Amino acid sequence: MQFRLTRPRMVQIAIASVAFLAPLLLALAVPRAAAGDAWHAIGMDGNDVMAVYALHNRGDQEAHYFAVGRGLGVWERETDSKQWHGLNEGLPKGAWGQIPTVLLAASDRDRLRLYLGLGDSADSVAFYRLDYPGSWLLVRSGFEREVIRAVACGPYSPAVYVATAKRLYRSVDRGLTWAALSAVPGIGAPTVLEIHPRNPNELWLGTSIGEVYVSGDQGETWSRAYRLPLERWVHAIALDPVEPNVAYMAAGASVYVTEDGGKSWRPRSVGLGSGFTMALLVDPAVRGSVFVGSNPDGVYHSADYGQTWEPFKGGMGRLGVNSLALDPVDNETLVAGTDDGVWERSLAWMRSGAGVETLLPFTPTPTPSVTPQPAAASATPTRTPTRTPTATATGTVTPTQTPTQTAALTRAATPSPSAAATKTTTITAGPTLPPPTSTKVPTITPTRPPR
Secondary structure: OOOOOOHHHHHHHHHHHHHHHHHHHHHHHOOHHHHOOOOEEEEOOOOOEEEEEEEOOOOOOOOEEEEEEOOOEEEEEOOOOOOEEEOOOOOOOOOOOOOOOEEEEEEOOOOOEEEEEEOOOHHHOEEEEEEOOOOOEEEEEOOOOOOEEEEEEEOOEEEEEEEEOOEEEEEOOOOOOOEEEEEOOOOOOEEEEEEEOOEEEEEEEEEOOOEEEEEOOOOOOOEEEEEOOOOOOEEEEEEOOOOOOOEEEEEOOEEEEEOOOOOOOEEOOOOOOOOEEEEEEEOOOOOOOEEEEEEOOEEEEEOOOOOOOEEOOOOOOOOOEEEEEEOOOOOOEEEEEEOOEEEEEEOHHHHHHOOOOOOOOOOOOOOOOOOOOOOOOOOOOOOOOOOOOOOOOEEEEOOOOOOOOOEEEEEEOOOOOOOOOEEEEEEOOOOOOOOOOOOOOOOOOOOOOOO
Protein backbone atom coordinates (compact mmCIF):
# COMPACT_ATOMS: atom_id res chain seq x y z
CA MET A 1 0.00 0.00 0.00
CA GLN A 2 1.50 3.23 -1.12
CA PHE A 3 1.50 6.07 1.42
CA ARG A 4 0.48 9.41 -0.04
CA LEU A 5 1.29 12.66 1.78
CA THR A 6 -1.75 14.78 1.15
CA ARG A 7 -2.34 18.28 2.38
CA PRO A 8 -4.82 17.24 5.14
CA ARG A 9 -2.35 14.63 6.39
CA MET A 10 0.44 17.23 6.46
CA VAL A 11 -1.74 19.45 8.63
CA GLN A 12 -2.40 16.54 10.98
CA ILE A 13 1.33 15.80 11.28
CA ALA A 14 2.08 19.47 11.98
CA ILE A 15 -0.55 19.60 14.72
CA ALA A 16 0.74 16.38 16.29
CA SER A 17 4.31 17.70 16.22
CA VAL A 18 3.31 20.93 17.92
CA ALA A 19 1.36 19.01 20.57
CA PHE A 20 4.38 16.79 21.22
CA LEU A 21 6.93 19.62 21.39
CA ALA A 22 4.76 22.13 23.28
CA PRO A 23 5.62 20.87 26.81
CA LEU A 24 9.33 20.97 25.99
CA LEU A 25 9.09 24.46 24.56
CA LEU A 26 7.12 25.69 27.56
CA ALA A 27 9.64 24.19 29.96
CA LEU A 28 12.44 26.06 28.23
CA ALA A 29 10.46 29.29 28.29
CA VAL A 30 9.46 29.12 31.97
CA PRO A 31 11.32 31.70 34.10
CA ARG A 32 13.85 30.50 36.63
CA ALA A 33 11.47 31.46 39.44
CA ALA A 34 9.07 28.64 38.59
CA ALA A 35 11.56 26.14 37.28
CA GLY A 36 14.54 26.16 39.59
CA ASP A 37 14.10 28.75 42.35
CA ALA A 38 11.08 27.39 44.19
CA TRP A 39 11.06 26.70 47.90
CA HIS A 40 12.70 23.50 49.06
CA ALA A 41 13.12 21.98 52.51
CA ILE A 42 16.61 21.96 54.03
CA GLY A 43 16.05 20.11 57.30
CA MET A 44 14.21 19.64 60.60
CA ASP A 45 11.29 18.11 58.72
CA GLY A 46 8.19 17.51 60.78
CA ASN A 47 9.18 19.97 63.51
CA ASP A 48 7.53 23.23 64.42
CA VAL A 49 10.25 25.87 63.90
CA MET A 50 9.35 29.09 65.70
CA ALA A 51 12.39 31.19 64.72
CA VAL A 52 15.23 30.99 62.22
CA TYR A 53 18.47 33.02 61.94
CA ALA A 54 21.08 33.33 59.20
CA LEU A 55 24.34 34.78 60.56
CA HIS A 56 27.91 35.26 59.43
CA ASN A 57 30.92 34.48 61.61
CA ARG A 58 34.05 36.38 60.68
CA GLY A 59 36.47 34.26 58.69
CA ASP A 60 33.84 31.78 57.49
CA GLN A 61 32.89 31.50 53.84
CA GLU A 62 29.28 30.53 54.44
CA ALA A 63 26.48 31.68 56.69
CA HIS A 64 25.41 29.77 59.77
CA TYR A 65 21.75 28.83 60.10
CA PHE A 66 20.16 28.53 63.55
CA ALA A 67 16.62 27.45 64.35
CA VAL A 68 14.45 27.34 67.46
CA GLY A 69 12.09 24.36 67.55
CA ARG A 70 9.09 24.10 69.82
CA GLY A 71 10.32 22.08 72.79
CA LEU A 72 13.57 21.32 70.95
CA GLY A 73 15.72 24.28 71.97
CA VAL A 74 18.31 25.67 69.54
CA TRP A 75 19.60 23.78 66.48
CA GLU A 76 22.41 24.58 64.07
CA ARG A 77 22.98 23.59 60.46
CA GLU A 78 26.57 22.60 59.76
CA THR A 79 28.07 24.52 56.86
CA ASP A 80 29.91 21.46 55.48
CA SER A 81 27.53 18.52 55.83
CA LYS A 82 24.33 20.61 55.76
CA GLN A 83 23.04 18.45 58.61
CA TRP A 84 21.28 19.83 61.68
CA HIS A 85 22.33 19.10 65.24
CA GLY A 86 21.18 20.32 68.65
CA LEU A 87 23.02 23.21 70.28
CA ASN A 88 21.60 22.69 73.75
CA GLU A 89 24.50 21.55 75.90
CA GLY A 90 24.25 23.31 79.23
CA LEU A 91 20.55 24.17 78.96
CA PRO A 92 18.07 22.69 81.46
CA LYS A 93 15.51 20.15 80.27
CA GLY A 94 12.04 19.30 81.42
CA ALA A 95 10.67 15.98 82.65
CA TRP A 96 10.18 14.68 79.11
CA GLY A 97 13.50 15.95 77.85
CA GLN A 98 11.95 19.04 76.32
CA ILE A 99 13.46 22.50 76.68
CA PRO A 100 11.14 25.23 77.98
CA THR A 101 10.07 28.21 75.91
CA VAL A 102 13.08 29.75 74.21
CA LEU A 103 13.43 33.35 72.99
CA LEU A 104 16.59 33.79 70.95
CA ALA A 105 18.45 36.85 69.72
CA ALA A 106 21.71 36.79 67.79
CA SER A 107 24.45 39.24 66.85
CA ASP A 108 27.47 39.01 64.57
CA ARG A 109 28.78 42.52 65.33
CA ASP A 110 32.32 41.47 66.25
CA ARG A 111 31.80 37.79 66.95
CA LEU A 112 28.84 35.50 66.47
CA ARG A 113 26.95 35.47 69.76
CA LEU A 114 23.60 34.00 70.72
CA TYR A 115 21.48 35.32 73.59
CA LEU A 116 18.74 33.11 74.93
CA GLY A 117 15.86 33.88 77.26
CA LEU A 118 14.56 30.67 78.80
CA GLY A 119 11.53 29.70 80.81
CA ASP A 120 7.76 29.71 80.72
CA SER A 121 7.21 30.28 84.46
CA ALA A 122 8.73 32.50 87.16
CA ASP A 123 10.69 29.57 88.59
CA SER A 124 12.42 28.69 85.34
CA VAL A 125 13.47 32.13 84.06
CA ALA A 126 17.14 32.30 83.05
CA PHE A 127 19.29 34.08 80.50
CA TYR A 128 22.17 32.46 78.64
CA ARG A 129 24.90 33.55 76.23
CA LEU A 130 26.85 31.49 73.71
CA ASP A 131 30.05 32.80 72.13
CA TYR A 132 30.13 30.67 69.01
CA PRO A 133 31.34 27.92 68.80
CA GLY A 134 31.43 27.57 72.59
CA SER A 135 28.77 26.38 75.00
CA TRP A 136 25.95 28.14 76.81
CA LEU A 137 26.87 30.30 79.80
CA LEU A 138 24.30 31.23 82.44
CA VAL A 139 24.65 34.99 82.90
CA ARG A 140 21.44 35.89 84.74
CA SER A 141 18.59 34.16 86.51
CA GLY A 142 15.40 35.50 87.97
CA PHE A 143 14.84 38.93 86.42
CA GLU A 144 12.75 39.70 89.51
CA ARG A 145 10.80 36.46 88.85
CA GLU A 146 9.30 37.94 85.68
CA VAL A 147 8.91 35.78 82.58
CA ILE A 148 10.97 37.04 79.64
CA ARG A 149 8.71 38.22 76.82
CA ALA A 150 11.21 39.54 74.25
CA VAL A 151 14.97 39.67 73.66
CA ALA A 152 16.76 42.03 71.26
CA CYS A 153 20.29 42.77 70.11
CA GLY A 154 21.66 44.10 66.85
CA PRO A 155 24.76 43.92 64.67
CA TYR A 156 25.56 47.61 65.29
CA SER A 157 24.45 47.88 68.91
CA PRO A 158 26.67 46.78 71.81
CA ALA A 159 23.63 46.54 74.07
CA VAL A 160 21.34 43.57 74.75
CA TYR A 161 17.75 44.15 75.88
CA VAL A 162 15.29 41.96 77.73
CA ALA A 163 11.60 42.86 78.09
CA THR A 164 9.49 41.26 80.78
CA ALA A 165 5.82 41.91 81.42
CA LYS A 166 6.70 44.82 83.72
CA ARG A 167 10.11 46.24 82.92
CA LEU A 168 12.86 46.61 80.36
CA TYR A 169 16.46 45.62 81.16
CA ARG A 170 19.67 46.54 79.35
CA SER A 171 23.18 45.09 79.41
CA VAL A 172 26.21 46.65 77.76
CA ASP A 173 28.71 43.96 78.76
CA ARG A 174 27.26 40.94 76.94
CA GLY A 175 24.79 40.04 79.66
CA LEU A 176 27.11 40.04 82.68
CA THR A 177 25.43 42.98 84.41
CA TRP A 178 22.00 44.49 83.88
CA ALA A 179 20.37 47.86 84.46
CA ALA A 180 16.63 48.12 85.08
CA LEU A 181 15.17 50.78 82.78
CA SER A 182 11.69 52.28 82.59
CA ALA A 183 8.56 50.26 83.11
CA VAL A 184 7.13 48.64 80.00
CA PRO A 185 4.80 51.19 78.39
CA GLY A 186 1.12 50.56 77.89
CA ILE A 187 -1.09 47.92 79.47
CA GLY A 188 -0.38 45.04 77.11
CA ALA A 189 2.42 42.50 77.49
CA PRO A 190 5.47 42.94 75.23
CA THR A 191 5.45 40.63 72.22
CA VAL A 192 8.30 41.90 70.04
CA LEU A 193 11.30 44.19 70.60
CA GLU A 194 13.49 45.52 67.77
CA ILE A 195 16.57 47.76 67.53
CA HIS A 196 16.62 50.09 64.52
CA PRO A 197 19.41 49.02 62.12
CA ARG A 198 20.31 52.66 61.43
CA ASN A 199 20.18 53.99 64.97
CA PRO A 200 21.17 51.75 67.89
CA ASN A 201 19.55 54.21 70.32
CA GLU A 202 16.11 53.67 68.79
CA LEU A 203 13.91 50.80 70.02
CA TRP A 204 10.50 49.65 68.79
CA LEU A 205 8.17 47.63 71.01
CA GLY A 206 4.95 45.79 70.11
CA THR A 207 2.38 44.55 72.61
CA SER A 208 -0.35 41.94 72.94
CA ILE A 209 -3.17 44.47 72.44
CA GLY A 210 -1.96 46.07 69.21
CA GLU A 211 0.21 48.90 70.53
CA VAL A 212 3.52 50.10 69.08
CA TYR A 213 5.90 52.23 71.14
CA VAL A 214 9.15 53.95 70.11
CA SER A 215 12.09 54.99 72.28
CA GLY A 216 14.90 57.24 71.07
CA ASP A 217 17.08 56.97 74.18
CA GLN A 218 17.78 53.25 74.53
CA GLY A 219 14.58 52.47 76.41
CA GLU A 220 14.73 55.23 79.02
CA THR A 221 11.50 56.87 77.80
CA TRP A 222 8.77 55.79 75.37
CA SER A 223 6.11 57.37 73.17
CA ARG A 224 3.19 55.55 71.63
CA ALA A 225 3.40 55.42 67.85
CA TYR A 226 0.18 53.53 67.11
CA ARG A 227 -2.75 51.68 68.62
CA LEU A 228 -4.79 49.28 66.51
CA PRO A 229 -8.55 49.82 66.59
CA LEU A 230 -8.93 46.18 67.62
CA GLU A 231 -6.86 44.43 70.25
CA ARG A 232 -4.61 42.29 68.06
CA TRP A 233 -1.35 40.61 68.92
CA VAL A 234 1.63 42.32 67.29
CA HIS A 235 3.61 39.40 65.87
CA ALA A 236 6.43 41.22 64.11
CA ILE A 237 7.96 44.64 63.45
CA ALA A 238 10.40 45.17 60.56
CA LEU A 239 12.45 48.37 60.19
CA ASP A 240 13.80 49.36 56.80
CA PRO A 241 17.64 49.41 56.89
CA VAL A 242 17.86 51.77 53.88
CA GLU A 243 14.94 54.15 54.40
CA PRO A 244 14.91 54.93 58.14
CA ASN A 245 11.36 56.30 58.29
CA VAL A 246 9.76 53.18 56.79
CA ALA A 247 8.57 50.45 59.14
CA TYR A 248 6.17 47.50 58.91
CA MET A 249 4.02 45.83 61.55
CA ALA A 250 2.32 42.42 61.32
CA ALA A 251 -0.82 42.01 63.41
CA GLY A 252 -3.84 39.80 62.94
CA ALA A 253 -4.11 38.96 59.25
CA SER A 254 -2.85 42.35 58.08
CA VAL A 255 0.30 44.38 57.56
CA TYR A 256 0.52 48.03 58.61
CA VAL A 257 3.05 50.46 57.13
CA THR A 258 4.43 53.80 58.25
CA GLU A 259 6.55 56.04 56.06
CA ASP A 260 7.11 58.85 58.56
CA GLY A 261 8.79 57.11 61.46
CA GLY A 262 5.59 55.93 63.14
CA LYS A 263 3.57 59.15 63.09
CA SER A 264 0.91 57.69 60.78
CA TRP A 265 0.08 54.12 59.74
CA ARG A 266 -1.92 52.54 56.93
CA PRO A 267 -3.21 48.97 56.63
CA ARG A 268 -1.92 47.38 53.44
CA SER A 269 -3.30 43.91 52.90
CA VAL A 270 -4.40 43.83 49.27
CA GLY A 271 -3.62 40.34 47.99
CA LEU A 272 -2.90 38.73 51.36
CA GLY A 273 -4.65 35.52 52.34
CA SER A 274 -6.63 34.81 55.49
CA GLY A 275 -3.76 33.48 57.60
CA PHE A 276 -2.17 35.30 60.52
CA THR A 277 0.80 37.48 59.54
CA MET A 278 3.61 36.09 61.72
CA ALA A 279 6.91 37.28 60.21
CA LEU A 280 8.28 40.23 58.22
CA LEU A 281 11.53 40.77 56.33
CA VAL A 282 12.61 43.91 54.47
CA ASP A 283 14.91 43.22 51.53
CA PRO A 284 17.96 45.45 52.12
CA ALA A 285 19.00 45.28 48.47
CA VAL A 286 15.80 46.35 46.67
CA ARG A 287 13.76 49.40 47.60
CA GLY A 288 10.15 48.65 48.46
CA SER A 289 10.67 44.89 48.52
CA VAL A 290 9.27 43.19 51.63
CA PHE A 291 8.21 39.63 52.52
CA VAL A 292 5.60 38.45 54.99
CA GLY A 293 5.20 34.96 56.44
CA SER A 294 1.64 33.83 57.05
CA ASN A 295 0.30 30.95 59.09
CA PRO A 296 -1.06 28.79 57.60
CA ASP A 297 -0.81 30.46 54.21
CA GLY A 298 2.88 30.51 53.22
CA VAL A 299 4.91 33.51 52.09
CA TYR A 300 3.79 36.67 50.26
CA HIS A 301 5.91 39.34 48.56
CA SER A 302 5.36 43.02 47.86
CA ALA A 303 7.44 45.14 45.50
CA ASP A 304 5.70 48.44 46.32
CA TYR A 305 6.11 48.95 50.07
CA GLY A 306 3.22 46.65 50.91
CA GLN A 307 0.58 48.34 48.77
CA THR A 308 -0.08 45.06 46.94
CA TRP A 309 0.94 41.49 47.74
CA GLU A 310 1.46 38.40 45.62
CA PRO A 311 1.82 34.76 46.71
CA PHE A 312 5.45 33.69 46.99
CA LYS A 313 4.97 30.07 47.97
CA GLY A 314 5.94 28.11 44.86
CA GLY A 315 7.12 24.69 46.01
CA MET A 316 5.96 25.31 49.59
CA GLY A 317 2.22 25.52 49.18
CA ARG A 318 -0.11 26.34 52.04
CA LEU A 319 2.31 25.94 54.93
CA GLY A 320 2.48 27.89 58.18
CA VAL A 321 5.48 30.28 58.22
CA ASN A 322 6.63 31.64 61.59
CA SER A 323 9.97 33.32 60.84
CA LEU A 324 12.01 34.72 57.93
CA ALA A 325 15.74 35.46 57.52
CA LEU A 326 18.10 36.47 54.71
CA ASP A 327 21.49 34.88 54.13
CA PRO A 328 24.02 37.66 54.93
CA VAL A 329 26.78 36.17 52.78
CA ASP A 330 25.16 35.89 49.35
CA ASN A 331 22.29 38.27 50.24
CA GLU A 332 20.11 36.27 47.87
CA THR A 333 18.82 33.30 49.87
CA LEU A 334 15.56 33.63 51.80
CA VAL A 335 15.18 31.25 54.75
CA ALA A 336 11.87 30.39 56.42
CA GLY A 337 11.04 28.67 59.70
CA THR A 338 7.76 26.80 59.23
CA ASP A 339 5.45 24.28 60.88
CA ASP A 340 7.33 21.63 58.89
CA GLY A 341 11.02 22.43 59.33
CA VAL A 342 13.28 24.97 57.62
CA TRP A 343 12.96 25.97 53.95
CA GLU A 344 14.95 28.21 51.64
CA ARG A 345 14.54 29.89 48.25
CA SER A 346 16.85 31.93 46.03
CA LEU A 347 16.03 35.54 45.20
CA ALA A 348 18.63 35.93 42.43
CA TRP A 349 16.05 35.60 39.66
CA MET A 350 13.95 38.41 41.16
CA ARG A 351 16.78 40.91 41.24
CA SER A 352 18.31 40.19 37.85
CA GLY A 353 15.33 39.01 35.83
CA ALA A 354 12.96 41.74 36.97
CA GLY A 355 15.44 44.45 36.07
CA VAL A 356 15.07 46.24 39.40
CA GLU A 357 17.66 48.58 40.82
CA THR A 358 19.87 46.74 43.28
CA LEU A 359 21.16 48.71 46.23
CA LEU A 360 23.93 47.87 48.65
CA PRO A 361 22.81 47.24 52.24
CA PHE A 362 23.18 50.20 54.54
CA THR A 363 26.17 50.13 56.89
CA PRO A 364 25.80 52.60 59.76
CA THR A 365 28.77 54.76 60.71
CA PRO A 366 29.60 54.40 64.40
CA THR A 367 28.81 57.56 66.30
CA PRO A 368 31.69 58.66 68.57
CA SER A 369 30.64 59.04 72.16
CA VAL A 370 31.24 62.28 74.04
CA THR A 371 32.39 61.97 77.64
CA PRO A 372 30.72 64.62 79.78
CA GLN A 373 33.19 67.02 81.43
CA PRO A 374 32.53 68.54 84.86
CA ALA A 375 30.95 71.96 84.69
CA ALA A 376 32.18 75.06 86.49
CA ALA A 377 31.63 75.23 90.22
CA SER A 378 29.24 78.17 89.79
CA ALA A 379 26.57 78.51 87.17
CA THR A 380 27.05 82.31 87.12
CA PRO A 381 29.21 83.54 84.22
CA THR A 382 32.51 84.85 85.55
CA ARG A 383 35.09 87.23 84.21
CA THR A 384 38.68 86.21 83.77
CA PRO A 385 40.57 89.10 85.44
CA THR A 386 44.17 90.08 85.09
CA ARG A 387 45.36 90.89 88.56
CA THR A 388 48.29 93.20 89.35
CA PRO A 389 49.73 92.41 92.78
CA THR A 390 50.32 95.49 94.94
CA ALA A 391 51.23 96.14 98.52
CA THR A 392 47.61 96.84 99.34
CA ALA A 393 44.48 94.75 98.78
CA THR A 394 43.62 96.57 95.58
CA GLY A 395 43.15 94.57 92.33
CA THR A 396 42.68 95.76 88.79
CA VAL A 397 40.40 93.85 86.38
CA THR A 398 40.59 94.51 82.61
CA PRO A 399 37.90 92.70 80.57
CA THR A 400 38.25 92.03 76.85
CA GLN A 401 36.98 94.94 74.76
CA THR A 402 36.58 95.79 71.12
CA PRO A 403 39.48 97.66 69.48
CA THR A 404 37.59 100.97 69.50
CA GLN A 405 36.69 100.97 73.13
CA THR A 406 38.82 100.73 76.26
CA ALA A 407 37.38 100.13 79.71
CA ALA A 408 39.20 100.06 82.98
CA LEU A 409 37.54 98.52 86.00
CA THR A 410 39.16 99.30 89.35
CA ARG A 411 38.09 97.75 92.62
CA ALA A 412 39.42 99.17 95.90
CA ALA A 413 38.83 97.01 98.96
CA THR A 414 39.71 97.61 102.59
CA PRO A 415 40.84 94.85 104.89
CA SER A 416 37.65 95.14 106.92
CA PRO A 417 34.90 92.80 105.67
CA SER A 418 32.26 95.35 106.51
CA ALA A 419 33.77 98.10 104.44
CA ALA A 420 32.01 99.13 101.27
CA ALA A 421 33.77 98.40 97.98
CA THR A 422 34.45 101.32 95.67
CA LYS A 423 34.13 100.79 91.88
CA THR A 424 35.37 103.33 89.35
CA THR A 425 34.77 102.88 85.62
CA THR A 426 36.55 105.07 83.05
CA ILE A 427 35.68 104.95 79.34
CA THR A 428 37.67 106.86 76.76
CA ALA A 429 36.05 108.95 74.11
CA GLY A 430 34.71 107.14 71.11
CA PRO A 431 31.51 106.05 69.41
CA THR A 432 28.69 104.59 71.46
CA LEU A 433 29.05 100.81 71.59
CA PRO A 434 27.21 98.03 73.45
CA PRO A 435 28.67 97.04 76.81
CA PRO A 436 31.52 94.53 76.79
CA THR A 437 30.59 90.87 76.77
CA SER A 438 31.77 88.46 79.39
CA THR A 439 33.59 85.26 78.57
CA LYS A 440 31.49 82.32 79.77
CA VAL A 441 32.94 79.03 80.89
CA PRO A 442 31.68 76.44 78.40
CA THR A 443 29.73 73.48 79.70
CA ILE A 444 29.95 70.32 77.56
CA THR A 445 26.66 68.50 77.22
CA PRO A 446 26.69 64.89 75.95
CA THR A 447 24.96 64.53 72.62
CA ARG A 448 23.17 61.58 71.06
CA PRO A 449 23.10 60.63 67.39
CA PRO A 450 20.04 61.87 65.53
CA ARG A 451 17.07 59.57 65.09
